[in-house]
Each structure stands twice: as C-alpha cells, then as structure tokens.
Amino acid sequence: MNDTAHFRTWLTLLRTPRFAAVSLREQLTLHDGIEAVHAALLQRLAELPADTRRWLECPDDRRLDADLAWLDQPGHRLLLCTDEDFPPLLDAIPQPPVALFVAGDASLLLRPQLAIVGARAATLSGRTLARAFGQALGHAGFVITSGMAEGIDGAAHLAALDAGLPTVAVVGTGLDRVYPRQHHALARRLAAEGALVSEFPLGTPARVDHFPRRNRLISGLSLGTLVIEAGLQSGSLITARLAAEQGREVFALPGSIHNPLAHGCHRLIRDGARLVETAAEIVEALAPAAVALGRELAGRLDGPAVATPGETASEADPSRQALFEALGYGPVALEDLVGFTGKAVSELTSELLMLELEGKVEALPGNRYQRLPG
Template sequence: MPILPVDATPELMQRDAWLRVLRAPGLGGIRIRQLLEHFGSIQAVASANGQQLKAAGAPAAAIQWLLDPDLERIAADHAWLDLPGHHLLGCDHEDFPALLQRAPRAPAALFIDGDPQWLWFAQIAIVGSRNPTDGGRANARDFARTLARSGLVVTSGLADGIDACVHQAALDEGRPTIAVVATGPDLVYPARHRALADAVAANGAIVTEYPPGTPAQREHFPMRNRIIAGLSLGTLVVEAAQRSGALITAREAAEAGREVFALPGSIHNPMARGCHRLIRDGAALVEGAQEIIDALAPQAAQLAQALRGRLEPGPAAGAVPERETADTSAQGDELDPDYHRLLAALGHDPVPIDVLAQRTGLTVDTLSSMLILMELDGRVSAAHGRYALRQP
C-alpha cells in the first residue's frame, strides 16, 4: 500500500527514505553512514536494488527489508512524526548537531520529542549511579542548578538516581534539559519517569537513535551513553561504582576529545570508587561548578561563535548555553552464539574492534554494545580502543 501522497514534498520523501533505512535490521549507525557515503543520498540507499545493496556491503536481512519493508510500521512512524514537537534528524541534515557529528561512532539519525535547537547549545553531561547516596543526590542537584544557571544545557539519560536529579534540578531553575534515552521516543524507561519525561520534552528535548515503539533492551543503554557524551562539551561524573555505566560515558567523552570531570568522595563510599578511578586516569577533580564553567568557557565560546546568526534565540538566557538496564545480568549471553564467537576471537593481546569484526563477521555496532556489556561484567578489558580478555 502506498504511504506517501503523489504530491509528497521532497522533505517528506527524504523522511520516508530515512524511516525505511533506519528500520532495516542489521545495519546500525556506522553501516548506514557507510551506505549513505556509497550511494550519495538516503533516498538512493532506500531505492537501491538487491544487487547494488549487496555490492555495497549491506547484510542479507537489511536487503530483504529494504526490498519489502513493513509499510504499516513505516506508516506508524510517519504518524508519530506528524505530531507536534516530533522530529527526525538524519546525519545528512543541516540541523544535525555538529558536536555529535564529530564524535566517534555517531548515530545515523536522531528521533526527537521536543525542540531540536537545544541540541546545538553548549551542553554539560551529568551522569552517575542509579543508587546514589543522599550526599550524591545533593551534589548532583547543586551542580546541575549552578551549571544550568550559567547557560549550559544539562544533558543526562533519564535514569533513576543521578540522572533524574539533574534533569529535575535544571527544570526547577526554569532551564532546558536534554534526556538521551535507550528506547523509542514514545516510550519511557523506567515508566515511573513519565511525568519527568513529559516535562523534559516540553522544556528541552528527549533524544534517541531508536525508532518509535522500540522497548528497553539491555544493549541499548551503554550505546545510549555515547550519544550523551557526543552531544556535550564535557561530562561530569558525580558518583559511580567501579563498573558503573557512567564510566562508559566518561570514556566515550574522553575518546571524543571532550572534558571529563569527577567529584571525589570518601574512601569508604563504594559509590566514589569509580570517580577516584577516573581521577587517577586523568579526569579533572572538581569541587565546585565554577571550575567546570571556567574549563568549558573557551569551547562554549567557540560553539556560540559558530552558531551566531544561524539559530533563532532560544527561550533560555545565555549564549553558552549508572547505567540502568532492563536486566543487568550477563547470564543470558552465555547461550548466545554471537558471544561465543566474540570470546573465541578475543585473546590476551589487545586488538582493535575492526579486527574483531573481521574475526567474527559481526558488525562494529553489534560488537561495540557486546564489548561494553562484557567490560561492565568484568570479562573484557579496554584501553585506547583495543580489547582483550581480562586476566583472572
């Protein structure tokens, strides 16, 4: 059945092409960007024949989908995007956030519920434990309020604990905040944050790389963290245990060339050990929000200069504007043949991810999420973009 009217605008035709490609199984952000570069436009990707797609390296499942997509699913995506405040930004769009565009493993597209202009403002990511101490919550709120008042947009992941604290603190100051989520833009995880999510969308933006209807899946959460880091000039870790997902966000920020800040804590507080590890590894120890503001001021000024005259003034003043999972256990992957292939490909000598892709036949996007989960579970060590089995 046809989806688009015969007189569809070029913008609508481009949106339709993006939806078809984003729904294709087995692609992911890196592969979609490669196809986009190969074919020259997203519409050319969506309309390519099977032989062309195979020659370009598209997997069989994606080719089958693109040749015979679920048109009802695509129509439902269009219906969501037709609602007020809903947007889709492909990486080929001029409004795709510049900082994220330059980040490693940037997503191919973003679904947005809210105002996409906030993605261009200077952002500070604030992340931490899902189970912080009372002191950690207080510190998160205090830093978020001061940083939001300075003109920085507070960005986090809408999780329990530190994430929820900083989103609410920014809203309490009447400032925008951005939540990067690991579900489709129409779903909220955890569900009890529905009111908070609605407030974020109304005053800032909900952002995700996953299409409407995508439920919470374990591997999506660490992948979400790279977007939080990629959007932001810097990342502040408030409290984090040794294997917290917040440390993944911090590492993604460092690999993107962004600033990493960490709050020190008591040596008796297990939620401080991740922060102490970051500080030992080179993160800036901070005791007050002004230290972050001073450190980010030069980059924020450069971003403001680049945006001057491009964007309409936003409603906020100022030109400088722990991982949660549906199931944190790794036991389920023991029966997954892909994990067995990856374990067989890993050794005690660190190797880059592209070598693992050659050894396993898995995509870089798939390997990335698997490796992050295995690192959090203590089975893999990572350093400088190389991975190895962790020594017992």
Template sequence: MDAQSIDNATAWLTLMRAPSLGAATLRGLIERFGDSRKALRGILASPATSGVAQPALVALRQPDENLLATDLAWLEQPEHHFIGWDSEDYPALLRRIPSPPAGLFVNGNADLLWMPQVAIVGSRSSSESGLSTARSFAKALVQAGFAITSGLADGIDGAAHVSALDAGGTTLAVLGTGVDLVYPRKHHELARRIAAHGALVSEFLPGTPGRAENFPRRNRIIAGLSLGTLVIEASVQSGSLITARLAAEQGREVFAIPGSIHNPLARGCHQLIRQGAKLVETADEVIEELGALAQTLSDALRSRLSPRGNPDAPSSRATLADPHAHDPDYARLLAALGHETLSLDILSERSGLTVAALSSMLLLLELEGTVVAARGGMYARSGR
C-alpha cells in the same frame, strides 16, 4: 515500493527498519549516495553492487507498511523530529565522535542539540549527599548558560534533570529506548517536562524497548553531545564510568567529584581522577574549563538560527570573530596543518602539542569554520 516518489523521512525509516543495516553501514550509504532517498534508489536499482545483505534487500523492497505508518504518524506530531546523517541539523559535536548514530529521533526542541551541554551522570543508588551535589551543580551550570544532558535514569540523572528544569534551564535526556517510551516508568512526568522545555533524544526507532545492550550505546551519545562529562558518585562497576571513558575517547573533558574513602560510591570517581579526570569541587571550575568552547558553540547555534528569523544572531558563520588570532598554540597548530589533511598524531608530532590539547583546539576551530574534520580522524583547513 516506489523508491522514486517517497520523501526523505520515509526513505530513512525504510532504511532503518531493514535488518543488518547498522549505523556504520547507513552512514556509509549516505556518504556514497548523498542522501537517504538516493541511497534507497541506488540500492534497489543495483542490489548486486550495493553491498547490502539479502535480508535487508527483501525488507527494502517490501517494507512493513504498518510499522512505517506508525513511525510516520509519530513524526507528524508537533515537536517530533528525525535528524539524519544527511541533515545540516545533525549536531556538530556528535558528528565528530568515533561511532556516531545514523540519525536521531527527537521529542522537543531539536535546536537544543546544538546548545553547549554538560553531561551529569552518576549512580542510580545515590546518597542524599550525591543527589544534593547533582542538584547544585545542575542549577549553577544552567544559570551559566549550559544545558544539562543525562540519561533519565534513577538517582543522579533524574536529580540533574529536575534541578535544571526547576532552575528555568534546559535539559536533554538521551534514552536507551525508543523516544516514545519512558524508562524507568516512574519518570513519565519528568519525561513530559523535558519534552516541553528541552528534548528527549534517541537513536532507536519508536517502540524499541529498553534492552540491556541499548544503554551503553546511549552513553556514547550523552558524552558525544556534551562539551564535558561530570561524574557524581559512581561505583567501580557503574555505567557512568562507561560514559566517562567514552567522553575521554572522544576528546572531551571529564570531571569527577571526590568523596570519602569509606564511601563505595566515591571509588569510581577516585578511579577516574587517577586516570586523568579533573577533580572539581565547585561548578565554577567546570564553567571556567568549558567557557571558551561553550561560547563558540553558542555562536554557531545563533548562526544556524539567524536564517529562521532570530534578529540577534549573526547572519552567517563567516561573521564570527576569531578569538585565537594571537594565541601562539593555535598559530603552531595552524602552521603544522598547513594545507594538508593530517591525523591528530601527525599534528601532535609537528606542533609539539598533546593529542588531548589538539582535540579541544580542533573542536573550536571546526565550530568556527576554520577547520573541517575529514574521514578517518583526519583534519584540514576549511575551503571557505
């Protein structure tokens, strides 16, 4: 392979098709070399010092040209995208999670990954009451300006997607397959609607089938793209509880809807509430909790789109107002941070604020450009 002449997309696909190069390794290579082309050139130029295993080196020197051609043919179709770790289009919220994907394949409007999103998840074997609740919450949330994010599964996921679309809103489906496949197959028409009016998203290469281990990995992206996760009907063994746990670990809000003590599909939600999830009965409670974060993320999206000809968007992130200028908690946080690079635990100790509160506050400040997230869960003031 002539690594000097290939473009960024081909370099990414070559790296992702190589065995033994997982997301963490790929992110590390990008951060070490700067971008995918430089990473590929650097590995091939100095294989002994690259840290890349021999099977991957063989695949990088002699990639499967047929697979690459198929991948590139998919990317050449309208509204088909790849967003790598080295791209400024990589969604800011997802970049902050503990194990972000190295890249995302998107079928649809990739800018929507920056929209304020609420994940709605729940049982595949949901009751009619649960489906009705999912529909009503999804409708109210999209009318308030949120996108609905879920996993295209049967039950609650599908109901939330359909309701968001029927209400004229936006929805994103994160897949446990390649973005060119649909699972379950019965959702082919729903997937087509989502691609036309939202986005299908996957970290998996085109053609990847729906293996069991892919779906828990998919769940961290659902949670990571979203400001909060709402669980509607879940048994204690439900995969939705994995999404909720990951959301909590990422410092995002978790909401759960209570149900009858006699309903086994309510027990997962009750368990979440006992563990600290917010009990909600109306969509307004979710909207009120996430409103400030949603506004900041919307401003960041408009800032990104302004160079592309959006006349209503601010011309730069620097024009965003600081809504926290007189908030004493934010003043305590910024005073504790000073001009150092600090962890959440040290910030909590210095400021007296809880880690959960700091996580949400730092997210707002990061989106506004006041704070930047460094490696290893560290934070510092922005240099701008």
C-alpha cells in the same frame, strides 16, 4: 519528492536489519541523497543478508505509517545528519549517529551542553549535589544533559526543570517507551520543557547493549561530563571513558573513602579526570570550548564573522547586531523573535548563543532572552 515520501525512505533505511548508521553514512557519501542510497540497495539485493533483503523488498507499511504519524505530532522531529542544524559535536565522534528522534526542543542540541551522570542507587548527598550542580551549571548557560536513569541522572534533570532551565535526556529506547517506568512524569516534562532524544526507532525496547550506545551520545553531545557518585562497576564510568576518547573534558567529584559510590570517581581522578568541588571550576574549564562551539555554529549557519580589534564578533556581523537591537530591553520569547525576524530557530539559536557568550544577552527560563546592560 514530497516530505512524506522523503521521510518514509529515511525511516525504511533506519529500520533496515543489519544496516548500521555507519553504513548509511558511508552510503550517503557515495550517492546523491537518501533516495539514491535506497535505489542502489534495491539494485544489489542479491548481495545482501536474507533479513535485510526481505525488509527492503517488503517493508512493514503499518510500522512506517505509525512512524510518520508520530513525526506529524507537534514537537516531534527526525533530525538527520544531512540537516544544517544537526549537532556538530556528534559529527566529530567515532561511529556518529545518522539520525536522531527528538521530542521537544531540538534547538537545545546546538547549545553548550554539560553531561551529569552517576549512580542509579545514589545517596541523598549525591542527589543533593546533582541538583546543586545541575542548577548552578544551568544558570551559567549550559544545557544539562543526561540519560533519564534513576539516581543522579533524574536528580540533574529535575533540578534544571524545577529552575525553569533547559535539559536534554538521551534514552536507550524508542521515544514511545519510557525506561525506567517510574519516570513517565519526568519524560513528559522533558518533552514539554526540554528534549528527549534517541537514535532508536519507535517501539525499540530497553536492552543492555543499548545503553553504552546511548552513553556515547550523552558524552558526544556535551562539552564535558561530570560524574557524581559512581561505583567501580558503574555505567557512568563508561560514559566518562567515552567522553575522554571523544576528546571531551571529564570532571569528577571526590567523596568519602568509606563510600563505595565514591570509588569510581576516585579512579577517574587517578586516571586523569579533573577533580572539581564547585560549578565555577567547570564553567571556567569549558568556557573556551563553549565559545569555539558558538563560532563553529555561526560559521555553519550564518557564515563567519570577523571582528576588528576592539570590536566583538557580533558588532562585526550585521545580522547578529540587528538581532541584538531587536531584543529591546525586556524579556523576549524565542518564538516571538522567530516571528519578528523571519529567521529559522536554528539560526536564531546560534546568534543568541554568540551574544550570550559575549556577555551581551542573558538566557531566561521559558526560552526567553534579554539584553544585558552595558
């Protein structure tokens, strides 16, 4: 079966009414591939709800053609849970997504991420803090992940973009829509310089119930979540709660007792979130998890490297050592490394991450890398 037919089958099932991601994942464990899942459903149409049956019997070809045309555009991808480079952190959360629509650099989803969330009606001080923490944590090697909302989210994304650092936005609509509307320019920059991500098919509008689902992906992709300004009814507290339930670190900035947007952060701290005042505290707390993620990715994409005493993992792995030597001593673009080594982007990203975590390579703006002296 060719790729077009394969993706058409995926898109058909992703758009099937009353057929949630959890159900599709379950079916994939029972059948050999998405085509077999589709065939099995067609064999039991009589057991299915009426709207599910109608769609499977007669899917909207124009809609599916539009989906495939979107996927044909440069930088667009349907990232499947069966793909080798599907983010492993998402596989570990309750109710994981079965597929993600991505506009931009999908390899960013494999790098260590830090979620920054907070109030939409943030104060100037809160936005300033979001920019400062976003840039400091981005320079420390974390991809800044948020929800492209007004306030803290937007400030964190812009801080990373303005510094030439990667950032990921997880949205609650289809990727052909922008919410909030005033963030059209930000969405274009994210797609061009970072990544836009959604589990919702094209054409999906903004709905209240979509945002908690989006929030679980923000926290699920990230090693930790930092909350900067949040009222007691803030949706950011939902993201923080989901992060805690997913076993991820939750950080909160304290504020004035007279600022209503500090009350949510204070509640998080009382409930066990880490009170932080500097980006360095977050980096120190998440460093072990970042190293563990790098090793997991190396094992998934390359096979594990076992280091002998006094030897780094990269020195024990000939493939990564060869990549290190290939870097030379000047900045090298990721796309040039792809051409030079013949490796997939996902494989190179994993190897570069391990080298970066070992302090041997520095990630530079514009998806470039450079060897560090020593």
